[in-house]
Amino acid sequence: MRRTALDLPLLLLPGVGFLILTFGLPLYWAISGSLGLGANGTGFTLMHLADIFLETKFRKGLMMSLYYSIAPTILTLFVAIPLAMLLQKSFPGRKLFNGLYKIPLAIPSIVAAFMVLTLIEQGGFMDRAMMHIGLSMPKIVRDQFGIGVILSTLWKDIPFMTLIIAGAFGAIPKDMVPAARSLGASRVRAFLMVELPLAMPGVTAATLLCFVKSIGNFAAPSLLGPAYPLPLSIQMYDAYLEGDWIAIYSMGTVLIIVSFLVLGAYYALTARTLQHMKREG
Amino acid sequence: MPALKNELDVLGISKHYSGVEALSPTSLSVTNGEFVTILGPSGCGKSTLLRMITGITLPSGGQVLLQGRDITRLPPEKRDIAIVFQSYALFPHMSVRNNILFGLKMKKLGKQEQLRRFEHVVAICGLGDLTGRYPKQLSGGQQQRVALARALVMQPALLLLDEPLSNLDAKLRESLRDDLLALHRSTGSSTLYVTHDQSEAMSMSDRIIVMDKGRVVESGRPRDLYLKPQKRFTALFFGHTNLVPVEAEGTRATLPWGGFLPLDQAARGKGEISLRPECLSVFADASGEAEVRQVTFMGPDIFYDLQIGDHSLKSRQGSNGAPLEIGSRVSVRIEGTATLLEQTDVETASTGPSPDSPSLEGDR
Numbered sequence: 001m002r003r004t005a006l007d008l009p010l011l012l013l014p015g016v017g018f019l020i021l022t023f024g025l026p027l028y029w030a031i032s033g034s035l036g037l038g039a040n041g042t043g044f045t046l047m048h049l050a051d052i053f054l055e056t057k058f059r060k061g062l063m064m065s066l067y068y069s070i071a072p073t074i075l076t077l078f079v080a081i082p083l084a085m086l087l088q089k090s091f092p093g094r095k096l097f098n099g100l101y102k103i104p105l106a107i108p109s110i111v112a113a114f115m116v117l118t119l120i121e122q123g124g125f126m127d128r129a130m131m132h133i134g135l136s137m138p139k140i141v142r143d144q145f146g147i148g149v150i151l152s153t154l155w156k157d158i159p160f161m162t163l164i165i166a167g168a169f170g171a172i173p174k175d176m177v178p179a180a181r182s183l184g185a186s187r188v189r190a191f192l193m194v195e196l197p198l199a200m201p202g203v204t205a206a207t208l209l210c211f212v213k214s215i216g217n218f219a220a221p222s223l224l225g226p227a228y229p230l231p232l233s234i235q236m237y238d239a240y241l242e243g244d245w246i247a248i249y250s251m252g253t254v255l256i257i258v259s260f261l262v263l264g265a266y267y268a269l270t271a272r273t274l275q276h277m278k279r280e281g
Numbered sequence: 282m283p284a285l286k287n288e289l290d291v292l293g294i295s296k297h298y299s300g301v302e303a304l305s306p307t308s309l310s311v312t313n314g315e316f317v318t319i320l321g322p323s324g325c326g327k328s329t330l331l332r333m334i335t336g337i338t339l340p341s342g343g344q345v346l347l348q349g350r351d352i353t354r355l356p357p358e359k360r361d362i363a364i365v366f367q368s369y370a371l372f373p374h375m376s377v378r379n380n381i382l383f384g385l386k387m388k389k390l391g392k393q394e395q396l397r398r399f400e401h402v403v404a405i406c407g408l409g410d411l412t413g414r415y416p417k418q419l420s421g422g423q424q425q426r427v428a429l430a431r432a433l434v435m436q437p438a439l440l441l442l443d444e445p446l447s448n449l450d451a452k453l454r455e456s457l458r459d460d461l462l463a464l465h466r467s468t469g470s471s472t473l474y475v476t477h478d479q480s481e482a483m484s485m486s487d488r489i490i491v492m493d494k495g496r497v498v499e500s501g502r503p504r505d506l507y508l509k510p511q512k513r514f515t516a517l518f519f520g521h522t523n524l525v526p527v528e529a530e531g532t533r534a535t536l537p538w539g540g541f542l543p544l545d546q547a548a549r550g551k552g553e554i555s556l557r558p559e560c561l562s563v564f565a566d567a568s569g570e571a572e573v574r575q576v577t578f579m580g581p582d583i584f585y586d587l588q589i590g591d592h593s594l595k596s597r598q599g600s601n602g603a604p605l606e607i608g609s610r611v612s613v614r615i616e617g618t619a620t621l622l623e624q625t626d627v628e629t630a631s632t633g634p635s636p637d638s639p640s641l642e643g644d645r
Contacts, residue, residue, distance in 0.1 A: 175370035178337040181357035182364045183435065184387030193383075197374045 030256075033249030041246075048250040052232075060229030062254060068146060068221055068231055069214035070262070072153035073207060079154075080161035080206070085191075087166045104159045109152075110219040116152040117141060117223060141224050148224030153214055160213075161206040168202020169195065197274055204270065208263060215259055287349070288313050288471035289334070289439050294343030296329050304329050305496045306343060311439065311471050316462075318474040318482040320518070321492035327475045330492075331443055334473070335364050347438055358387070363432035367444040369424045371416040377427050378412040384435045398434050405464060406430040422453045429461070433468065442474045446481060458485060479519045483507060491515050508557065509545065509620040516555035516622060521584075523556040523594045529621060536615075538570055538589040543618045554619040558584065558597035562614045565605060569612035573605050587613065 032038045036045040052058040087098060104112065119125050120140055127137040140147040172195060180190040196203075218233045225231070230238070232251045239247040293306040304326040311317045319327045332338040334345055336357035345353045352360050363384070371380050381402060385395045403412060406426045416424055425445060432440055445461070446454045462485050465472055476482055482489050483503040490500040491514070499511050510516040516524065527534035529548040533541050542554070563571070563585055571594070575586035583604055585596045596613070605611060 173368060173370065175366040175368050176372070178332075178335065178357065179364070179366060179370035180372075180383070181337065182335050182360070182362060183384035183431070184358045185383075186358055187356075189387065194372055198372075 030249045030252045033245060034253040036246075048246050049254060051247075052250050052254045057229065058232070058235070058251070061232045061235050061251075062258065064146070064221075064225075064229045065215055065231040065233060065255065066258065066262070068149055068153065068217060068225070069211050072150050072157055072214055073210045075150070076154055076157040076161050076210060077203075077207060079158050080165050081203070083158070083162045084166040084169050085195075087162070088169050101159050101162060104155055105163070107156070109156060109217065110223075112156050113152050113220045113223040116148055116155065116220075120148060120151065142226050144226050146221065146225045149217075149220045152220045152224055153217065157210045157214070161210055164206035164209070165199065165202055168199035168206075171202075172198045200270065200274065204266075207266065211262065211266075212259060215255060287311065288315070288347070289473065290344075290346040290349075291330070291334065292344040292346065294330070294333055294340045294345060296326075296333060296338065297341045303495055304333075307497055308343075309490055309497070309500070311473055313471055314469045316465055316472045316474065316485060316487045318476060318486035318489045319492055320476060320479060320482040320489050321498075322477055322518070324494075325492040326495040327492050328443065329495075331364070331441055331473070331475050334439075335362055335441060336360050361435075361438040362441060363435045363437035363439075364441040364443060365425075365428045365432050365445045367447055369416075369428040369445075369448075371424055371427055371431070373416050375415075376412065377408060377414050377416070377419070380416070380427060381408075381412075381431050381434050384431065388435075398436070402430040402434045405467065406433070421449050422457060425449065425457060426460075429464070433464070433470070436470075438471065440470045440472045442472065444476055445474075447476070447478070454481075461485070483519070491518065493518075508560075508617075510555055511620065511623050513553065513555075513622050521558050521595055521597070523558065523561070524622075525554050525556055525592070525594075527552055527554055527619075527621075534619060534621070537592060542615055545618050545620045548621050552621040554621060556594075556615060556619065558595040560616050561587075561594060561596040562616065563587065563596050563598065563605065563611040564614070565609060566612035567610055569610040571611050571613050573607055573609050573611060576604060576607055578604070585611075587611065589613065 029038060033041065034048050036042050036048060052062060083101070087094070107115070117124070120137060121127070122137055122139060122141070124137065124141075130136060140151070142148070176194050176198065177190050180194045181187070185193065216233050217231075218237070221231050222234050232255055236248050236251050239245075239251070287310045289309075289311040291307065291309045293308055294304070295302070295306040296304040307326075307330060309317070309319075319330065321327050329338065333340045336352070336355060336359075340353065343353070344351060347361060372383065375383065378399070381399055382395060385398060390398075403409060406429055408423075408426060408430055411419065411423060411427070416427070419427065425448075428445070442461075446457055449457060458481060465485075474482075474485065483506075486503055488500060489503055489506055491498040491506065491512075493514050498514050499506070506515055507519050510519065513524065516522050526537055527542070529535075529544060529550060529552050531549070532544045532547045534544050534552070534554060535541055559582075563573075571587040571589045573585055574588050574593070575584075577584040577586075578600065581600060582597050583600045585598065585605060587594045587596055594613070
């Protein structure tokens with residue numbers, strides 16, 4: 001059979017073509033639409049994107065989206081890492097715990113959001129339980145800080161992150177910590193200088209996945225969040241109901257750009273911290 | 282209180298994992314500059330013992346003294362003990378240089394002293410041009426030398442080596458064994474070495490402690506353990522041997538095919554002795570008591586499988602003479618004296634579990 005220069009592109013076509021059609025094209029439409037190009041565009045302009053930052057409703061919405069994604073991700077990290085460490089040890093009931101903590105992973109976000117709602121809203125289960133001792137639940141559903149949203153995100157994210165990070169810690173060869181300890185490192189320093197750097201790829205993957213998952217979160221903020229400001233995910237849906245495609249394209253593009261910026265900041269921060277720890281060590 | 286001249290004293294240390302005994306109460310000591318080997322098959326408790334000496338695992342009972350100081354409950358980082366693991370356990374995210382400097386930084390030594398010690402171990406371990414590399418860029422032998430350098434740079438009171446050669450191929454193992462011994466002689470560090478390889482143990486050690494099933498079987502100098510073992514387990518563990526049933530009468534043992542052998546100690550009754558193949562000399566003799574059944578040429582040696590009456594014996598001869606033919610009659614001469622093996626043997630006395638099981642209970 002004669003080989004031609006077209007062989008390779010032809011072989012790649014099914015895979016790459018599928019990606020272009022299903023992912024690339026909509027992305028292109030979104031970005032070009034946000035720039036005023038495309039079918040119902042008005043010609044190239046940055047005004048639509050600038051609107052997201054200039055109009056209060058959108059600007060506060062963007063802040064809210066970032067808040068709903070960054071705050072629970074950071075909180076989750078502080079719970080998931082110790083939990084993942086604990087799961088490396090043997091303790092009574094470890095097997096049971098190891099199975100139980102993963103249950104939230106199987107619960108859809110909307111169900112989780114309703115569970116949190118019935119549990120913590122004023123007049124909800126906890127409120128009625130506390131009434132017996134003369135206390136009442138503070139307002140943490142539809143409150144201005146979105147505590148209900150954060151709680152329900154945590155409930156879903158902690159097991160998710162723990163699962164990935166526990167895998168990363170479990171993959172560390174078993175003699176690493178004893179070696180560090182016998183060379184004079186305390187339990188804490190062995191963790192900071194050996195275990196954490198070695199588990200870092202897993203921690204990074206878990207953090208980024210949690211962040212990206214939460215920035216587009218819809219169920220929890222619409223059910224548990226305050227009515228104003230609404231995160232961009234909900235505003236995009238509202239714009240869709242109004243048929244405002246330019247606004248959808250612009251908000252989508254801004255969310256993508258902001259996600260990349262946050263990821264970039266995360267990489268820069270961890271790279272610098274690890275470098276610093278290495279120099280110290 | 283034991284005398285202070287010992288670098289390490291282990292006093293009746295034991296370990297149970299959820300009620301199952303991994304290590305029976307065990308005592309041993311290492312004197313200053315001594316090279317002591319713990320030898321035993323996998324699962325004999327030697328790794329458990331080592332982990333308790335480093336402080337990685339807490340013992341269920343007993344005491345560990347380092348230079349006379351009780352360190353039984355001290356965490357690993359407070360003990361003046363360095364260890365080289367079988368897996369080397371080099372930190373993959375640090376260069377060779379930072380691996381070696383890790384311990385010195387943890388001990389917060391001055392920069393000058395760090396550099397002086399670093400350069401010294403790099404020189405004696407022959408790591409000159411490797412210090413900028415990362416562990417995955419090194420061969421097994423090089424990794425082993427980095428692990429050794431990382432331990433030696435600490436100038437520990439005691440150096441522990443946990444099967445450091447067993448992940449290397451045979452040729453490299455021999456050359457590193459010689460390097461290790463030369464290094465031990467030049468640094469004079471008190472060393473506790475753990476292995477399952479009896480030839481490694483015999484060629485390196487001042488003293489060997491033989492372990493099996495969570496107990497010490499016996500201990501002594503390599504030559505004594507090889508030629509005059511007290512226990513059947515030791516006799517069998519140190520390579521080929523002939524276990525021969527004898528009838529003791531004073532200092533004389535009667536061999537089952539007739540003939541006598543002097544005993545080291547007077548005894549009476551039935552017993553068993555261990556005769557190494559090289560202690561049996563054979564001569565072509567048409568009226569000899571034995572017949573050659575099998576001839577195995579091994580290079581430097583020839584093994585002869587002999588039949589005397591109901592008994593099979595193995596003899597090992599240098600391969601320089603003319604070899605004997607299969608089926609030829611030979612006479613056998615046994616050199617030296619023999620030691621009666623002790624009747625009670627740990628090999629049958631204990632039913633310990635596998636102490637190397639990965640249970641983490643009691644670990645920190």
